[in-house]
Amino acid sequence: MSSTLAQRLADVDARIADAARSAGRDPAELTRIVVTKFHPAQLVVDLAALGVRDVGENRQQEITAERAELADLDGVRWHFIGQVQTKKARAVRAASDAVHSVDRDRLADALHAADPDGNPLDVCVQVNLTDDPGRGGVAPAGTARLAEHIAARCPSLRLRGVMAVAPLGEAPAAAFTRLAASADAVRAVVPDAAWISAGMSGDFAEAIAAGATHLRIGTAITGARPAHG
Numbered sequence: 001m002s003s004t005l006a007q008r009l010a011d012v013d014a015r016i017a018d019a020a021r022s023a024g025r026d027p028a029e030l031t032r033i034v035v036t037k038f039h040p041a042q043l044v045v046d047l048a049a050l051g052v053r054d055v056g057e058n059r060q061q062e063i064t065a066e067r068a069e070l071a072d073l074d075g076v077r078w079h080f081i082g083q084v085q086t087k088k089a090r091a092v093r094a095a096s097d098a099v100h101s102v103d104r105d106r107l108a109d110a111l112h113a114a115d116p117d118g119n120p121l122d123v124c125v126q127v128n129l130t131d132d133p134g135r136g137g138v139a140p141a142g143t144a145r146l147a148e149h150i151a152a153r154c155p156s157l158r159l160r161g162v163m164a165v166a167p168l169g170e171a172p173a174a175a176f177t178r179l180a181a182s183a184d185a186v187r188a189v190v191p192d193a194a195w196i197s198a199g200m201s202g203d204f205a206e207a208i209a210a211g212a213t214h215l216r217i218g219t220a221i222t223g224a225r226p227a228h229g
């Protein structure tokens, strides 16, 4: 018998609350983002009906299309969590309430230039916790400098904190400890940039223990993603 979306959501939320209490934290200070990538827009409608207020997407074409399709859906915040090509910055900004994956000056500049006098866009600096420079994210050593660039040069972006994905082949707790150091480095530049966007279906308890504020949870809530090309 397969579980329903409502059951999986309730189960994950109970596990989030347990992990928060184990870490001596208040579950109310955590934002649970449901990652709906590759699923049809109807999933966002179904989640909203269950009270979900934050959803995450990682492809520009998909978030743009879904926001157009769901233009009448109020009260949902759309988080962009994927790599962004600089030439897609304008479209990403237009479709997103927050962009977690700012990893270079040129992308920050392009997001700012897309709407320099518009409503501030919440952004995070994505930190690459792997040894592979080809992965998304700025190296930990470059985090503070990128934060300084955003703060000084991109007034329409509101720097909120850091984001990362734990590398495969390493205990997530160790990776999230490194991310906490990058979060401190960003807060030294922008003191109220307190978001730590970390934790996915397989490692959100470790992320909560390491101070995560924004959890990005897909399959544990949505079930398996549809096949994609």
Ligand SMILES: *Cc1c(COP(=O)(O)O)cnc(C)c1O
Residues within 6 Å of the ligand: 035, 037, 058, 081, 082, 165, 199, 200, 201, 202, 216, 217, 218, 219, 220
């Ligand atoms: C897909 C994705 C997630 C969610 O992953 P699950 O393992 O399905 O929970 C979180 N963060 C990013 C950046 C992703 O691309």
